[in-house]
Amino acid sequence: MDAPIRVTLVANTGLLLRCGNTGILADALFSPGEHGFSAPSPETWEKLLCGEPPFETVDTLLFTHLHSDHFSTERTLEFLRRRRVKGLLLPYAEELERQGFYDAVRESGTACQLLTERTAKTAFSLAPQVRVEAFRTLHLDPKYHEVPHFCYRITFGEKRLLLTADVDYTAETLDFLGEDRLRAAFVNPLFFSALRHKRLFHGRLPTEAVAVYHLPFPEQDGRQFHRRLARDLQAWPEDGPRPIVLDRELQTLEL
16 A cells, blocks of 8 residues: 555544545534534535545544534434445444434444444454554543543554544553554644643654644634644754644645
């Protein structure tokens, strides 16, 4: 698998990862709301439902956790009514069980892999040379430490990506990465700042590039995330991993 990995930002931490004939959609099916982060625009949502470029191929859906700026039951089920995908990976939640969400997913013909403490550090094969590993980690906000949150390491051939979403970088060391070097790690702006200051995060992040996501689109940034990020980018060490900012709808990069 020598083809490049093409990454498209949907919104917030929503990403489409495509390599060869495999497409993975992560944290992308959610609605606008009080969470304060940009959601897919109506135009992008229609592209997702209709399979218009760049969303022609979506084999697997991933969700790091079930907060409303990452996941929506309504939008996920609507997507599955319109599109056929092979599998869905997401944390198990009793509330979704009671609501019949998991049954509805299975009725759509989608294989549903529910992540629990027992499935932590489990590898899932999505296609030849494509593998996803889910690692149970704490959410950054202590009041959400009981919320199941997973980081994903996704391997395409010899290339590895890490999705960290809202990981608690003050408590987690990411030792599960071992010595394997990543092509890119996707981190939120708070994690990026911790990497720049070299404090709070006491682990290792062996990566060629650090992609900052979990940002509102610039025109919707009422909390000044971009202003703080600009200061961290300016002071980013020259010998550090290559920094990349993902903050525009349907922005793409190749890795």
